[in-house]
Amino acid sequence: MTTIMPFGNTHNNFKLNYKVEDEFPDLSKHNNHMAKILTKELYGKIRDRQTPSGYTLDDVIQTGVDNPGHPFIMTVGCVAGDEESYEVFKELLDPVISDRHGGYKPSDKHKTDLNFENLKGGDDLDPNYVLSSRVRTGRSIKGFTLPPHNSRGERRAIEKLSVEALTSLDGEFKGKYYPLKSMTDAEQEQLISDHFLFDKPVSPLLTCAGMARDWPDGRGIMHNDNKTFLVWVNEEDHLRVISMQPGGNMREVFKRFCVGLQKIEEIFKKHNHGFMWNEHLGYILTCPSNLGTGLRGGVHVKLPKLSTHAKFDEILTRLRLQKRGTGGVDTASVGGVFDISNADRLGSSEVAQVQLVVDGVKLMVEMEKKLEKGEAIDSMIPAQK
């Protein structure tokens, strides 16, 4: 199904009257994946294309033009406006995906595995060290355009469909939807203290891509009564699905995650709006960095000694893990407590990625215990996974 968004379809045609060199952005001071790939020749070759809903090359790259990036952090610098963006602008997006996802080729196939029983262990992470466990992913609903591009009417339709689906869940998933624009002050307070409430994006990476338009219209949060399963509607993706709980039982968290996702997907399929997925890119999301599983599985873990060890970053790299502060991406760790999660998204399955987290965190906790006793950990340092 293709939809035409109510924007000026003639605008891109108008731009084509200008020469390529006059329209090509100045990327000389830029350091993001888009800027490394997009030459003037490539720009000239694909700038006359539009997806069926009218998304253009300039739309795809605007966020990367406006945010040159940081010398040390390599951002993606481009977004998709709809499922077709990944096809229509493949000359740009395939190399970006390859750079971002470890050389992933256009001919590669991505494996999806949401069978939680395939996970080995994960129920015995030491709760003296592992304070909380969490798995998140995103899902896009087929037939709708994505947050950078959708109109108010479409965003509301996505919300309506999502609310129908989510409020029909039962058992441990039974819960309530709180629309951002009409929640009461008391509800808002509660969601803030539960650390569930998401804010209007302030990061220019998102705002320059148009994802905060019309805020808070069509946005909201659903969570189950137990507060262990949470869905964000119309933030950076159509749906962000989160399973979490205190302590180290990642196995339980992952089980709930898989079961919940599959139940939600069934309901959407009944409405003829399954999730966007294909066998090359896996689950299709707004940011190319989240393709594949879109999964970030992680823990908050106390590693005060290991984190100051000279080989800490190398250990993480070898385990295919990344660290963040407990406030999220780009925050610093407080009191030696780190957010440790999988670094990969595309090219390996959900089970494989969560397995890396479970095995890697278990190893690091053992290393921490050794360091507490004053013992060396060199023999424990793993080979590159």
Next chain:
Amino acid sequence: MASNFSRILSSKQRIGVLTFVGGSVTAGFLLHRQHVGAAAPVRRSYPASADYPDLRKHNNCMASSLTPAIYAKLCDKATPNGYTLDLAIQTGVDNPGHPFIKTVGMVAGDEESYEVFSDLLDPIIKERHNGYDPSTMKHPTDLDASKIHSGNFDPRYVLSSRVRTGRSIRGLSLPPACTRAERREVERVVVDALAGLHGDLDGKYYSLTQMTDGEQQQLIDDHFLFDKPVSPLLTCAGMARDWPDARGIWHNNEKTFLVWVNEEDHTRVISMEKGGNMKRVFERFCKGLLEVERLIQERGWEFMWNERLGYVLTCPSNLGTGLRAGVHVKLPLLSKDPRLSKILDNLRLQKRGTGGVDTAAVGGVFDISNLDRLGLSEVQLVQTVVDGVNYLIECEKRLEKGQDIKVPPPPLKQFK
């Protein structure tokens, strides 16, 4: 509205002729824009009612005027280069406003926006500009500075004087909608014209992408450098796209005449100096503007202007003259007088702190400037400021001597 478009067409025909002489990038293309006035229809997959914004918590001029009926009528229209209603109102949807400050909530993406979306823009203009009705009234333009009298203030009270306005280059889209090529063309046209200024207006252009660290520091010290906009009123309208590409600052060697290129408008023109000689500031302002206009016309360009709206700028609040003439003036005693607000209202003046809009006054020093922009000429507005500031200084002097002051009578209703 045929008369406005015939003016556009005639300028484009002139541009067409000059192309053969060696015009600019866009000149040849502009010949093809004959279909102005016939806005290209926009295909929609949702009915207007599904896309109508939720404005119940909004307090801006757009929200006050955008009924579902007007939205339905205009939502599938676009200007010739594809600018739509949804784009024009996005800033007002994203910024509900403040209970006490009523923002405009809408911008123009090009000159044609004011025609294609006139069903919404006309009532907004009327509300913002004291009842001025663009469908029936004419705006007077007068840049003859010799008409100003008593425009040299007592320097013991007036610390500095300043006049600013904006100008748009006809045929190129405005900052919310312009492509990179159009923005670079605006820069080329303006910088080229400014290079033709001489005498006390002789100056230099500093491109934001190429200025040296030394130049940047100097511009900061002179308080000339403008930053990437952070206000969501501007960023939500798309005016900060591609920053700092094709943005820059030009100023004369004497640092009394300054032009910003591609910030919130194609150009912002500022004349200023220390002290109270507002007349001289306005003389330089007019001379500079008229000279720049002559220089761009030599090259086949012109400013966006028409009889009903005056000078066309991005924000409807700046239509007409786009002029803010003001002073930094010391009024410590008057600042404590509860009648000050009423006095200013009746003089058609507004006060700001010396840090600009929304800042507080420090040490009894105020930024005092004209409230109005549209429906009155530049000369009329500057004379209003001159008369008003002289009145305020008189009040201050009387208060210094322990005498009482009078609230001046309100002005006659302009446009209602």
